[in-house]
Amino acid sequence: MNLRYRSRLIVALLLVAAACGSSDDGSALNDPVAPVTTESVPATAPASEDVSEGDESSAPQESSPTGFELTVGSCEQAHEFSILCEAYDILSREFVDELDLEKLAAGAARGIEEFDSDEPGASPAGVTVCPLPAEDFEATCSAARNALATGSATVDSVVQAAVAGMLAFGLDDPNSVYYTPAVLAQLDEERSGTISGIGSLVQTEEVVDGDSQRCSIISETCMMTIVGVIEGGPAEAAGLAVGDVMLTVDGQSVLGLGTDEVVSLVRGEEGTAVELLVDRDDEPLVFVIVRAPIVIPVTDAEMLDGDVGYLRLSQFTTNSAELFRSDLQKLLDDGATSLIIDFQNNPGGALQAAIGVASEFLDEGLILRTLSPVEDREYEARDGGLATDVSIPVVVLVNGGSASASEVVAGALQDAGRATILGTATFGKNTVQQQFSLSNGGAVKVTIARWVTPAGLDFGEDGILPDVVVEYPDGATTQFLVDEALAYLAG
Known part of the structure; x- marks a missing residue:
């Protein structure tokens, strides 16, 4: 079953390439540009508490023309709606912020109302129970009753639309x-390493009253934009550029699709082609790109003029801290007296890797704090950093494709005054997600924690603002910021 929504699209940053790993301790700063990498956990049992009053809640409603009846009852009674109760229970226990139950129920209702079924005429005759995990969900059951009364949708499709809407809206x-089970199966296949991509970074934003903000469903106003291409990858070779707005994938409009659905469309078997229609400065352009494995060197180091050591980290994998340390030691042994650390288009990854990299420049102190309903945790710098000597100037390069773990390190070094951050504002991804399986074979990915800098700054919306803001000119590559950093260090 495909869940399609009218005039909508999902937002986020995503790498149509390789996924980064989760953290070593289970507190993953999931890569916002790749599929979820945390392990699924067993679905919780549907809530058993009956929040309805008396017998009125379970009284049959007026029969529809199809002979189908929907009654209101408890989660324990609502077997066909079980995943709605499961998802609600997961959100109640795990979601990072306090839930607005009225808004949650309205979101589920909106998901049903905007759902476009591709399985018409399959509603069974008989009585089905719609659950009230909270009293506010009467509006959800009303929307479900209206959708099912037409006989144009299945109970399963309506329930999935309710869960999708609850999280999206x-x-x-x-x-x-x-x-959905189908999308989850695609993501699982991608994680197996059998799927290739094109090597691009995208971000979805909506402009409201002149200000851009994140959105969660792709629509006429919420657009998916290319914010980076992987050097040497298929997207760069084909000519895809930063600022291009995605319109279709192999002829299918991205309107109404979720981020992961778009990623699944773009990815495919190595050697096969995908056709992208994009908008570039109000001109439609078509790119046919041959998919390939996206192999990104984790580190790249070299000595530059003026005894400047340059070290690029492309992603925070579980072993990137060790690779970073090895290359950093080589640069210092070769006589580097100042350092440029390049996080441009680094989408993030493992939390423990971020702590390890930051600890190379900080001899003590807090690196970040994570906040969650379960517990707050603090992560301190580790002993033995190679470049903690403040006489070694450090410049960290960032841009709109620098996210998650990249922001952990940049934020910690900025707060400590240990490095100068140079470039453009970062992506603004400071949340931690975990995936929970549902009894229908689908899953929900839920934000379970939020991290803040040592100074307590939460820049999940606007990203990290560099100390030295440098805007990319049209057509500039990542080398542009490297040259700007060299000029900065030269005084």
Whole structure:
């Protein structure tokens, strides 16, 4: 079953390439540009508490023309709606912020109302129970009754639409999403390493009253834009550029699709082609790109003029801290007296890797703090950093494709005054997600924690503002910021 929504689209940053790993301790700063990498956990049992009053809640409603009846009852009674109760229970226990139950229920209702079924005429005759995990969900059951009364949708499709809508419209969090069983199967296949991509970074934003903000569903106003291409990858070779707005994938409009659905469309078997229609400065352009494995060197180091050591980290994998340390030691041994650390288009990854990299420049102190309903945690710098000597100037390069773990390191070094951050504002991804399986074979990915800098700054919306803001000129590559950093260090 495909969940399609009218005039909508999902937001986020995503790497149509390789996924980064989760953190070593289970507190993953999931890569916002790749599929979820945390392990699924068993679905919780549907809530058993009956929040209805008396017998009125379970009284049969007026029969529809199809002979189908929907009654209101408890989660324990509502077997066909079980995943709605499961998702609600997961959100109640795990979601990082306090839930607005009225908004959550309204989001579920909106998901049903905007759902476009591709399985018409399959509603069974008989009585089905719609659950009230909270009293506010009467509006959800009303929307379900209206949708099913027409006989144009299945109970299963309506329930999935309710769960999708609850997360998409009820949370104000573009990173919490519902995966249908079909989409989840595609993501699992991608994680197996059998799927290739094109090597691009995209971000979805909506402009409201002149200000851009994250959105969670792709629509006429919420657009998916290319914010980076992987050097040497298929997208760069084909001519895809920063600022291009995605319109279709192999002829299918991205309107109404979720981020992960778009990623699944773009990815495919190595050697096969995908056709993208994009808008570039109000001109439609078509690119046919041959998919290939996206192999990104984790580190790249070299000595530059003026005894400047240059070290690029492309992603935070579980072993990137060790690779980073090895290259950093070589640069210092070769006589580097100042350092340029390049996080341009680094989408993030493992939290423990971020702590390890930051600890190379900080001899003590807090690196970040994570906040969650379960517990708050603080992460301190580790001993033995190679470049903690403040006489070694450090410049960290960032841009709109620098996210998650990249922001952990940049934020910690900025707060400590240990490095100068140079470039453009970062992506603004400071949340942690975990995936929870549902009894229908689908899953929900839920934001379970938020991290803040040592100074307590939460820049999940606007990203990290560099100390030295340098805007890219048209056509500039990542080398542009490297040259700007060299000029900065030269005084």
